[in-house]
Amino acid sequence: MTLRVRVALLVALLIAVGLGAGGYVWNVRQSQAQNRAAAPVVARGGDLVSFRGTPHLVFRSTALGNEYGRVAVVPLAAPAGPRAFTPAACERVYATAEDAICLSAERGIVTRYRAQLLAADWSPARDLPLTGLPSRARLSRDGSLAATTTFVFGDSYANPGQFSTRTLVTRTDGEVVGDIEKFALTVEGRTVTAADKNLWGVTFADDDRFYATAASGGKTWLVEGSLSRRTVKALRRDVECPSLSPDRTRVAFKKRGDLPPGRWRLAVHDLRTGAETISSEQRSVDDQVEWLDDSTLIYGLPRTDTNGAATSDVWRVPADGSGPPLVLVPDAWSPAVVR
Amino acid sequence: MYVTLRDRPGAGQGPATGRVVRRVSSTVVLLGTVSLLTDVSSEMVASVLPLYLTAVVGLSPVAYGFLDGVHQGVSAFVRIAGGYAGDRGGRPKWVAVLGYGVSTISRIAMLPAAGFAAITAVVTGDRLGKGLRTAPRDALIAEASDPSMLGRSFGVHRALDTIGAALGPLVAFALLAAVPGSYDSIFVVSFAFALAGLAVLVLFVPDLRTAAGTARIGLRRALREVSGHRLRRPLLAAGLLGLLTVGDGFLYLSLQERDDFAAIYFPLLYVGTNVAYLALAVPLGRLSDRVGRGRVLVAGHGALLACYLLAALPAGGTGLTIVVLLLLGVFYAATDGVLPALISRLVPGETRGSGIAAAQTVVALARFASSVLFGLLWALQGPSRSLVLFAVLLTAAVPVAAWLLRGIGREEEERAQEVRP
Numbered sequence: 117m118t119l120r121v122r123v124a125l126l127v128a129l130l131i132a133v134g135l136g137a138g139g140y141v142w143n144v145r146q147s148q149a150q151n152r153a154a155a156p157v158v159a160r161g162g163d164l165v166s167f168r169g170t171p172h173l174v175f176r177s178t179a180l181g182n183e184y185g186r187v188a189v190v191p192l193a194a195p196a197g198p199r200a201f202t203p204a205a206c207e208r209v210y211a212t213a214e215d216a217i218c219l220s221a222e223r224g225i226v227t228r229y230r231a232q233l234l235a236a237d238w239s240p241a242r243d244l245p246l247t248g249l250p251s252r253a254r255l256s257r258d259g260s261l262a263a264t265t266t267f268v269f270g271d272s273y274a275n276p277g278q279f280s281t282r283t284l285v286t287r288t289d290g291e292v293v294g295d296i297e298k299f300a301l302t303v304e305g306r307t308v309t310a311a312d313k314n315l316w317g318v319t320f321a322d323d324d325r326f327y328a329t330a331a332s333g334g335k336t337w338l339v340e341g342s343l344s345r346r347t348v349k350a351l352r353r354d355v356e357c358p359s360l361s362p363d364r365t366r367v368a369f370k371k372r373g374d375l376p377p378g379r380w381r382l383a384v385h386d387l388r389t390g391a392e393t394i395s396s397e398q399r400s401v402d403d404q405v406e407w408l409d410d411s412t413l414i415y416g417l418p419r420t421d422t423n424g425a426a427t428s429d430v431w432r433v434p435a436d437g438s439g440p441p442l443v444l445v446p447d448a449w450s451p452a453v454v455r
Numbered sequence: 456m457y458v459t460l461r462d463r464p465g466a467g468q469g470p471a472t473g474r475v476v477r478r479v480s481s482t483v484v485l486l487g488t489v490s491l492l493t494d495v496s497s498e499m500v501a502s503v504l505p506l507y508l509t510a511v512v513g514l515s516p517v518a519y520g521f522l523d524g525v526h527q528g529v530s531a532f533v534r535i536a537g538g539y540a541g542d543r544g545g546r547p548k549w550v551a552v553l554g555y556g557v558s559t560i561s562r563i564a565m566l567p568a569a570g571f572a573a574i575t576a577v578v579t580g581d582r583l584g585k586g587l588r589t590a591p592r593d594a595l596i597a598e599a600s601d602p603s604m605l606g607r608s609f610g611v612h613r614a615l616d617t618i619g620a621a622l623g624p625l626v627a628f629a630l631l632a633a634v635p636g637s638y639d640s641i642f643v644v645s646f647a648f649a650l651a652g653l654a655v656l657v658l659f660v661p662d663l664r665t666a667a668g669t670a671r672i673g674l675r676r677a678l679r680e681v682s683g684h685r686l687r688r689p690l691l692a693a694g695l696l697g698l699l700t701v702g703d704g705f706l707y708l709s710l711q712e713r714d715d716f717a718a719i720y721f722p723l724l725y726v727g728t729n730v731a732y733l734a735l736a737v738p739l740g741r742l743s744d745r746v747g748r749g750r751v752l753v754a755g756h757g758a759l760l761a762c763y764l765l766a767a768l769p770a771g772g773t774g775l776t777i778v779v780l781l782l783l784g785v786f787y788a789a790t791d792g793v794l795p796a797l798i799s800r801l802v803p804g805e806t807r808g809s810g811i812a813a814a815q816t817v818v819a820l821a822r823f824a825s826s827v828l829f830g831l832l833w834a835l836q837g838p839s840r841s842l843v844l845f846a847v848l849l850t851a852a853v854p855v856a857a858w859l860l861r862g863i864g865r866e867e868e869e870r871a872q873e874v875r876p
Contacts, residue, residue: 122658129654137647141630141640148634310835 152181158447161198164238167191171455174211177201178428179447187218187238192408192453195445202238208253211452215259215288219250219266231264233288244286251281252357252404253450256320261293261343262286263318263326281316283328285343293343301330301339303350308332315339315348317357317404319367327358327367338367338385355385357404359413361435362455368405368413368435375400382413384435393437406451408444411435416449482599483608485660486592487615492652493555494616496562497581498623499645503631504578507638529579531819533586538812539677541591547808548595548662554588555656557581559649565642590812597799597807598663605799606748609792610740617733621726680806681813689749689797690817692859696756697821699849701829701842703728703783706766709838710779713771724780731784732791739788740796748797749860753853755789758782760849767842794818797863 117125158179167189177188177199187209188199206218216234229250235241244262252265265283285293297315301308313332320326323343330339330348338355341348356370365387370380371394379400384393395413403415413435419427430448433441445451537554541547561581568577593609600608626648627641634640680686707724743751762782765775795811802810832841 117658126654126658130651133647133650137644140643141634141637144634144637144640148637 158183159198160201162191162200164189164200164202167200168213168454171453173430173445173451173453174209174216175430175445175451176206176209176449177447178449180427187216188448190445192455196443199445204234204238204240206450207250208450209452210253210255210450211454212255212257212259213454215255216452217244217253217255217262217264219253219264221250229266231262233262242288242290244290245284245292252283252317254318254320254404255288256323258323260288260323261320262288263296263320265316265318281314283314283316283318285318285326294346296326296328296341296348299341299346299348301332301348301350303330303337319358319360319404321360321364327360329356329358329369331356336372338369351387352385352390356380358385359405359407361407361410363410366435368407370401370403370405382415382433384413384437393435395433395435395437395441396439397431397433397441399441403450406453407435408432408453414444414451414453416451479604479608479611480599480601482661482663483596483612484615485655486596486599487612489555489652489656489660490592490612490616491619491622492648492655493558494619495623495626496645496648496652497558497585498620499627499630499641499648500562500565500581502624503627503638503641529582530586531816531823533583534590534816534819535809535812537587538590538594538808538810539674540587541594541808542677542806543674545664545805546662547591547598548656548660550591550808551588551595552653552657554584554586554591555649555653556584557587558584559646559653562642562646562649566639589815590808593795593811593815594799594808595660595663597795597811598804599661602800604741604744605796606740606743606751606793607737608740609796610737610788613740613788613792614733614736617729617736621729621733677806677809680802681809685801686798686810686813688859689801689863690814692749692752692856693794693814694817694821695852695859696752696849696856697818698825698828699845699852700756700759700818700822700825701763701845702822702826705826705829705833705838706762706779706783709766709842710771710776712838713766713769724776727777727780728784728787731781732787733784735785735788736792739785740792743789743793743796747863748793748800749857749863751789752793752797753857753860755786755793756849756853756856758785758789760846760853762786763842763846763849767839767846769839797860801863 158177158181160183171192173190173192173195175188175190177183177186183201185205185207187202187204187206189202190197190199204216204218206220208219210217214236216238218232218234218240219229220232221229231244231250231253232240233242233244244264250264250266252263254263255261263283263285265281267281281297283296285296287293296318297313299315301313301315308330310332313330315328315330318326318328326341326343328339328341328348330337330350336354336356337350338352338358339348339350354371354373355367356372358367358369360367367385367387369383369385371383371392372380375381380402382395382397382401382405384395385391386393397415399417401415401417403417405413405415408414411434412432414430414432416428416430419429427447428449429443430445430451431441432444433439537550541550544550558581561577561584564577564580565574568574596608596612597605626644630641630644631637703725710724739751739755759782762779765779765782768775794814798810798814799807829841829845832844835841
């Protein structure tokens, strides 16, 4: 082949490849615009103030369209019915009757993440310190404490499964209680000083006591902690992302068991008896569960049948292991029950 | 036995012999262009992979960490096979084409791949391709270069490679801004870049033959060369230094634990390192041609030592963080391209790919062991004390490595004399 032929071949190939890839992207862009225009408009209606007056569910709406990612509210009486949108856009949201915490991300070359407390009108009231990819957010029942978990480093060089989280507990008036990873961790009477320990997925019991996940050396534990004493103590093995039931007797959690990395079953641990109940949800759940009431768990699951779009639904399943999982709110993520 | 230019087929006709050539061979620039395009392609995918896996596929970052562990292992072992295959056929270009081709196909295979197992398979395929192509490509660079400016040639190649690595994430995030959430678009555009790189390689990089005539290099011969006395000391030195090279991930983590600047800009820390690497790859390559590749290699570890000590200081600050990042870039610029430049002059052309692959694998395995060790130390006693310990050990190892490599520079110089008429 002469140089001229080769140059011609390369130019032809570059044009073909450029047109192909460019055309593909253009096509996606067009169809995205069409989808936005033709998106089955998720039923919207009701007004925020009256919904907030009744028991309700606050969540991230993942219905395709202009409101994608916005926080929405539905009354618990009609969770699949019309939703009222708030102006806030969050990756994760959690709310109590008065307060809401919003973890958001501004995507870019350096993605900036922020944790904000929202005022009653859903406008940002205060920034909380935050670094890394938002993962979990919880408020205490009276809304005076906030806990955020972020992945500072979700990557590993040598140890598969190693990662680094930061879990900060903050008073909603702005006072930083601390990074609970710095609290003294005891497992079976021994203090764990390993620097690879991570704590995440806080659920508050009262103004001092909380439950969370602790991990070190590839093991995880359910831990009970005290903010005032700055201690955490392991209660049992293989618990991630605990969530305390409204009656404070049980903890719902993600159980790894003998599943491959990155897969979990949903289970419930009884704090009084130590008994464990596996839920009937067969799919892997990677979410910090929320309790709809004392007998029902709710959680988000990504929807797999949509082509590439990051859509998800909030599901419900009985906490006692009976009955199949059902969709509670379609096109939703990160639910918080407010009664 | 010295390796002279007469060992190289085509000596005396090649553009790099017979006169002092000031310019880097066009083959090196072409291979650099191939790497640039391929790196745009692979870094595009790599930079969005954590987001894609967590946001779309629904995996947690823990599973992503597992995936990353898989990568590290695969690449090191395939590399030897790639080096040997290039030597045995005597035409490293086609082994490199195979390696680049496998990676290219893996881009487009991301489209139908769904779920953890499929994505693991695709990403592993990509790494297989990368492992396969590295040594034959470096053998081609060595083959195409004037032996007296090998360091500079590798420097030019690595600089082009780094430009691609820096552009990749920019292209990816620009695309995500244009078509939000369309990861498929990223895979398609990434495929286009990989295909363009492959085309430049196939159409323009000359099919340099490294083996003399039809003589095929048996496995035994390759093994003998690789384990022979000429490579023994440099491989020992590379292994010893590699054992004390903490993964940059750990260094970034130490910085991030210490100060908020590093924590906020965590995803950008590697950019600082890359900028220094990019700026210094060519100058340090040239320096290594002048003062000896072994010396530059050893001196680079001095920069690494300074990194450890500065990162171990209890208090940080923006300035100190940037200095550490730049020093890390100096370290990579003084070692990454210089090592193959050093090795490729110590083995005859027929086994050059195997020799380079052996050195890179020794370094990769030693660094892997070092990371495991450092990870354990970190877990036991935290980053600062572990870094200080590694700094102390490195201080002891650098003179040993310098002693191991001492004769090498002279041999090289003598050989360089031989080369020039």
